[in-house]
Amino acid sequence: MIEHILNFSIRQRWFVVLLGVVFGGLGAWSLTRLPIDAVPDVTNNQVQINAIAPSLSPVEIEKQITFQIETILAGTPSLEYTRSFSRNGFSQVTAVFSDKANIYFARQQVNERLSEIRQALPPGAEVKLGPISTGLGEIYWWSVDYAPPGEDAPVSDGKPGWQSDGSYLTPEGQRLDSDFERSVYLRTVQDWIIRPQMKTVPGIAGADAIGGYVKQYQVIPDPIRMVAYGIMFEDVVKAIEANNVSRSANFIERNGEGIVVRAGGRIEKMSQIGDIVVSTRGGLPIRVKDVARTEIGRELRTGSASMNGREIVLGTALMLIGGNSRTVSAAAAAKLEQIGSTLPPGIRAKTVLNRTQLVDATIHTVAKNLAEGALLVVVILFALLGNIRAALIAAAVIPVAMLLTATGMLYGKISANLMSLGAIDFGLIVDGAVIVTENCLRHLSARAHSEGRNLTLPERLDTVAAAA
Incomplete structure (x- = not known):
């Protein structure tokens, strides 16, 4: 079988070259659509159910809410297992499904089963599903705070913004005199202006906030x-x-x-x-x-956020499962810049963490290492084979193999990251090509020496077929 394939490849060498170009083009197209991340997301297929009942103790939460949710989820199609914890006024149940299960189908099944027990839950208990995201979904953070008066925010009495007496006048005409009132207003800006718009970014599953005070x-x-x-x-x-x-x-x-x-x-x-x-x-x-x-x-809060010793409001954008963190975080940054022009005077939103920077730095490092490795392999091949054309032919396996790998990663839903790209071993890739090329060179040299002349094309092809 191998002999027939080799003979066909040698006789139809231009067809093989054309086939390599086609697969190379397919690989280049796959590279443009391949999800890029810093590290792989190995989170299993899961759905989180969060329940809030402020008046219940951990024991009551476990008996009246957590146990009922876990019981009703038993037997759900593709469900592998559930885990949970109960705290004062809060319950979280995580339903883990098989990797082949569609996440949206799994959430629909969980929602249908939860609807059966909502009436049986304690009065005032609120049950909702967590966002369609994972532990690595926090791809973009931003801060919301006041610009220092007189520097980035001009002081103008009677107009929205900072006033000469140190207070802040909102566009609605409300004067904020205390730090508490200003912290409340920052959270209001985050919840009613920034968060709804950030949720419209493609690939964003949700937006959370911490810091400030929820107005009541x-x-x-x-x-x-x-x-x-x-x-x-x-x-x-x-x-x-x-x-x-x-x-x-x-x-x-x-x-x-x-x-x-x-x-x-x-x-x-x-x-x-x-x-x-x-x-x-x-x-x-x-x-x-x-x-x-x-x-x-x-509202009572359990956490706060600060920057440079001043209290701020911190927002977090969560990426949808399977999204491209590089493109989604870049879109979130562009959206925040657009939102910044609509904020009240004296209030600014700044990027705190952008996954794009981490991904770009990671890909730059990996690309640099891959390029250096490929160049080193070509130099070693030339030193071993003593023939530049043979070295280039053997080294051509590297880009072709990488492009085909990109196609497989795209259809296998594997992101290009530090682990997947860093695991590429050029030595293993070119081992077979080096052995075959070196053997072909040896046989061609030996036959030309025995014939005492340069070999014709048919003779060279026959020799290569026999050597391979």
């Missing part, structure tokens, strides 16, 4: 006044909920036209919360402001 409108009851008026806490809660709803009364038909009737009851200002009527005493209304005070507060 808090109603703080005064127990003494409530006892004096005979009002319970639940009365205040019910009154606020009932007065923060828009009502619809269908429509009125008049002269062939339908006029929609509705009452807008949504709260638009914090001062309106205090005017809500909770109850009446002696024909007089008891309002929220009579038994409580309203103020802007914050």
Whole structure:
């Protein structure tokens, strides 16, 4: 079989050359579409289920939430195993599927099974799936902070931005005097301006944030006044909920036209919360402001972010499973630069970590090592064979093999990274070519010496076929 292949290759050598060029072109095309990363992502095929129930202890979380989720997931197609942990008010279950399972099919199966137990979970428990990403999915970080007044942010009284008294005026007209208020506003900018736009970047599975404070409108009851008026806490809660709803009364038909009737009851200002009527005493209304005070507060947090000793808000972009981290992080950087021009005056968003830089540095190192290795192999081949044409023919195996490898990596969904490219051994690649080329040279030289003349083309081809 090998003999027939060799004879065919020698007789149809131009066809073999053409075939090599075609496969080389296919490999070059594959290189342009090959995912590039710094290191390989060996994370298994998994779906994370996160549940939050602030009022439950770790034991209650395990019994009432974690156990139910793990039980309902049992028997899911392609599921290999589950693992979990339970903490105070938080549960996380990780369902690991086989590598052949489609991640979107797996998430659909998990969602369908979770819908069966949502009603059985404790009141107030929130269950949702984690992003379609992996542990190596954090490809881009950015910071959101205030530019120092007078340097990058001009001070202009009465206009949005820094004021001469050290406060910050928002485009909505709110004056921020304290560090707390400014930290709250930074988180608001991150959650409502930057994060929604970063999610639109192709290849981004989600965007997280840490630092600052999540803004809340808090109603703080005064127990003494409530006892004096005979009002319970639940009365205040019910009154606020009932007065923060828009009502619809269908429509009125008049002269062939339908006029929609509705009452807008949504709260638009914090001062309106205090005017809500909770109850009446002696024909007089008891309002929220009579038994409580309203103020802007914050949600409890478990972490913060700082840079150069100043508190900031840190955003993280998560890449979709199987994405090209180099192109996705570059797109995220371009999007953040575009978003920066729309931020309120005096607020800036800067890149903290960009995976593109790491990938470029890694690929540069690998490419440099591969080029040096290939050049060294050619020099050694020339020294061993003593024939530049033979050395180049043997060395031609290196680019052809690498291009074919790129095609296999593309269709095998293997990224080009430090491990996959760094494992290429030029010595092993050219071993066979060196042996065959050296043997052909020896036989050609011996026959030419025995004939006492230069060999004709048919004689050279026959000699090469016999030597190979």
